[in-house]
Amino acid sequence: GQQVMQIPQYQHVQEGEDFTTYCNSSTTLSNIQWYKQRPGGHPVFLIQLVKSGEVKKQKRLTFQFGEAKKNSSLHITATQTTDVGTYFCAGRTTSGTYKYIFGTGTRLKVLA
C-alpha cells in the first residue's frame, strides 16, 4: 500500500539553529498537508500545498512541494523552544477516495 516516510525520525537542535524535515511518498500525491503535534496534544493544521513545485512561507517556516508531487519538505529557520513537537506530513492520494495518509513524523526537540 501507499507509504509516506519522513526523515529524520528525531532531531535535537540548539535554539537558533535551523531544522528541516523531509517527506517522501511511494506514489504521486494530489496534495500534501503539514501538521504539528505538541506533546500530549492533537495535530494542528499548518499548511496545504497543491501545485507541483509550490513553495509557501509562514514566518520562519518554509514549505515546499516537489516537482513530481511525491515529496515535500518543511524548513524552520532559527528554531525556538516553542517549535518543539512532532511534525507530520499528510498526503492525499490521487485515487477517487478522499483520504490522507500521514507520514511517520519527525520529532523536534529544541535545546535552550
Added chain:
Amino acid sequence: GAVVSQHPSRVICKSGTSVKIECRSLDFQATTMFWYRQFPKQSLMLMATSNEGSKATYEQGVEKDKFLINHASLTLSTLTVTSAHPEDSSFYICSATGQVGDQPQHFGDGTRLSIL
C-alpha cells in the same frame, strides 16, 4: 472557529466491554470525519473515513464489525469499539473537515483507551 470535541478523553475498562467514543464538530458542519489510531510516539494510522448519512469506508486490515462507526448527522460521528480486548488499547483520535475536497482536518483531543 473549527473546534472538534471528542469524548471521553480517557477510558479504562475490563476486557469484553464495548466502548463508544463521540466526535462532535462544535461550530461547523462536518461533511467528512476521519478516525485514526495512534500508538505511542508513532504516526496516525487511518482507520476509516466517515461521511454523513452513508456507510464508513474502512482501511485495509480494520475490522468493521470490531470498530463500528456511525455518522448520523453533520456534527456527530461515533466510534464504538465492540468487545474490547487489551490489544485494542490505544489512542483514538478523530478529525473533521467542513467541506468536500481539500480542506484542513480539525482534530479532537483524542481518547486514550485502556483495556484491562
